[in-house]
Amino acid sequence: MDKMSYRFITSVRGITMVKSKELSEAFRKKIVDAYVSGKGYENISKEFVISHSIVKKIIYKRRTFKTTANMARSGHPSKFTTRADRKTLKGVSKNPKMSSRDLQQAFATVYAKVHESTIRKRLHNFNYYNLCCLKKHEGKTEVSQRTQRQRPRPFE
Structure with a gap:
């Protein structure tokens, strides 16, 4: 049988496109x-x-x-794979104080570039909350003062 190529030429709205991944x-x-x-x-x-x-x-x-x-699928495919989810959750459980910006940078080096709000939303799906970046105007001293005020004092 003669060789068949992967490429099939299709026309969409008058534009000729080559599909290289679809048979x-x-x-x-x-x-x-x-x-x-x-x-x-x-x-x-x-x-x-x-x-x-x-x-x-x-x-x-x-x-x-x-x-x-070709099967129909719902929506845009996720950039998060199950492996990426496990790795992200493992990193968060090891270091709960890690900001979403740090997670974003770590994720981008291994997998794909995603927005930090996407990482926060993904973590919310797994019941991990309050893992967002510190506000820009707050320094470490203000954050420590704020957290000390919020801590309950035992048996005063």
Whole structure:
């Protein structure tokens, strides 16, 4: 069979765009048919000149959802993965005084750039509160005075 490329040219509002990550429905059906006929992942990947992981994902999607079409999803995909969530929560539990700005910088070095309010909202989902940056006009002395005033005095 001739080599099929990954790129499919589509036209949206008169603009020609190249999709490099999406395979056509017919092409995916050919991959499933080859798998049903008894070929393995490696043989199919060599025949259609695509990686075996793509073949595996297409077959998995066919088995679980009974379709090879693109599935609908709700909203924008999250930048936080489960691994990123675990790592963030671990860092917060080790150092609860860490500000959201510090968390943002640590997150940006490993994963993706997100706003500090996004990190705060994410932590609120996991019942971690009051992990926001100090106000700019407050110095360390004002913060320590404020926290000392708020502490209850035992048995006065």
